[in-house]
Amino acid sequence: MQAYLDGIIEQFRPITNEGKVASYIPELEKTDNNLLGITLIDTKGMIYESGDTKHQFTIQSISKPIVLLLALIDNGEEKVFEKVGKEPTGDPFNSIVRLETFDEHKPLNPMINAGAISVTALIKGESKEEKIQRILNFIKKITHNQNIKINEDVYQSESKTGYRNRSMAYFLKDFGNIEGDVDEVLEVYFKQCSIEVTTRDLAYIGALLARDGVDILTGERVFSARYSSIVKSYMATCGMYDGSGEFAINVGFPAKSGVGGGIMCTVLGQMGIGVFGPALNKKGNSIAGLKLLESLSKKLELSIY
Numbered sequence: 001m002q003a004y005l006d007g008i009i010e011q012f013r014p015i016t017n018e019g020k021v022a023s024y025i026p027e028l029e030k031t032d033n034n035l036l037g038i039t040l041i042d043t044k045g046m047i048y049e050s051g052d053t054k055h056q057f058t059i060q061s062i063s064k065p066i067v068l069l070l071a072l073i074d075n076g077e078e079k080v081f082e083k084v085g086k087e088p089t090g091d092p093f094n095s096i097v098r099l100e101t102f103d104e105h106k107p108l109n110p111m112i113n114a115g116a117i118s119v120t121a122l123i124k125g126e127s128k129e130e131k132i133q134r135i136l137n138f139i140k141k142i143t144h145n146q147n148i149k150i151n152e153d154v155y156q157s158e159s160k161t162g163y164r165n166r167s168m169a170y171f172l173k174d175f176g177n178i179e180g181d182v183d184e185v186l187e188v189y190f191k192q193c194s195i196e197v198t199t200r201d202l203a204y205i206g207a208l209l210a211r212d213g214v215d216i217l218t219g220e221r222v223f224s225a226r227y228s229s230i231v232k233s234y235m236a237t238c239g240m241y242d243g244s245g246e247f248a249i250n251v252g253f254p255a256k257s258g259v260g261g262g263i264m265c266t267v268l269g270q271m272g273i274g275v276f277g278p279a280l281n282k283k284g285n286s287i288a289g290l291k292l293l294e295s296l297s298k299k300l301e302l303s304i305y
Contacts (some may be wrong), residue, residue: 001040004299005050006179009036012291013051019279019287022259027157029265031057031261031278036288039199041207042271045216049200056196056277060258063135063192064116065231065239066078066205071122072227083177084110084116088238098254106177111238111256114168120189128184132191142199142208142215142222147172155194162190195260199274202264206272209254232266236304243283251293257285263272265293 022028037051046094059066071080085108107115125131128210132150140148169186172178177186207216209232212225235254240247247255261278263286275293277286297303 002050002158005038005040005048008292008295009038009051012036012288015288015291016277016279019068019277019281021261022280022284025154025157025259027151027154028058028260028278028289033279035261036277037199037275038289038292039203039274040271040296041200041203041268041273043207043211043216047200047203051114051268052276053199053274055276056151056153056198057262057278058193058258058260059195059197059262060193060260061111061113061116062197062202062256062258062262062264063195064111064255064262065235065264066121066139066142067116067123067135067192068110068119069223069227069231069303070083070135071119072230073091073223074124075122077226077230080110080119080122082106083106083122084115086234088244102230106175107172109163109234111234113165114172115166117169117185117189118172120192121180121185123188127133127189131188135188135192136195139195139197139201143204144217145198145201145204146199148201149196151193151194151196158190158194159187162186197262197274199262199276200286202262202274203272204274206264206266206274208272209266210268210272212268212272232268235266237302240285241283243281243285247285247290248305251290251297253297253305255293259284259291261289263289263293268304270302 016034021031035052037053040048087108110119123131212228213223232254239256253267257263263275265273275289277289281287
């Protein structure tokens with residue numbers, strides 16, 4: 001396995017030159033385009049890694065399924081589904097068009113930005129500081145990494161340039177989807193997206209989902225199998241932005257990408273996978289990371305379809 005991972009990192013690293021790092025968040029534009037890494041953690045706790053796996057990067061949209069889990073734990077699924085739908089959109093992650101055209105004026109799913117902001121608003125806490133700390137603590141727990149922190153430079157960059165996210169949030173507030181102060185919700189959202197992780201952190205979360213919420217190291221049930229199923233279903237249908245259908249055909253297991261270059265994957269009963277490659281394709285997914293996962297899926301016959 002180690003030789004295979006080393007081989008595909010070497011094989012696909014040149015593809016990073018065909019993509020571009022995210023530039024709409026200015027701080028992300030400083031990332032080295034050629035970085036590439038992958039970590040596999042199976043459900044017995046065995047770890048296989050290759051490439052730039054120690055490099056820290058911001059989690060961005062991969063925070064969406066994680067915060068969804070915490071929102072489900074805090075509120076239950078009935079309350080969560082009052083705020084977000086269950087259908088893929090086929091639109092870019094930052095699209096606002098469906099908010100106005102959908103009769104219920106709620107986001108179609110929590111993997112797009114509008115839906116994720118609605119979910120962040122559900123996190124319990126007496127203050128914005130308590131809410132983001134609860135998100136941080138949850139991620140520390142499920143990654144077994146107590147050094148998880150927010151990248152303040154990326155947070156400031158996101159906050160200063162997040163005009164479309166602000167417009168979505170105020171639109172949602174106008175229709176009663178968001179309760180509480182909009183600016184506080186947005187601050188928590190921008191901070192959750194700016195949390196720094198590594199490929200190993202993502203692989204641990206993927207492995208936790210692969211075991212339906214049972215921690216692979218401690219044996220603790222962190223969340224119910226039902227919540228695990230909900231989150232994996234969203235990842236499978238909406239997790240790769242408007243490239244989710246293509247990913248299902250070419251790779252074939254639940255995954256969630258972020259414009260920081262990360263991809264978090266889960267293979268039921270088998271493993272979690274974390275990938276990092278900041279050079280993105282036009283849909284916002286890691287261009288070389290997709291190739292790594294397609295090769296891996298075919299090699300190990302991991303597709304669930």
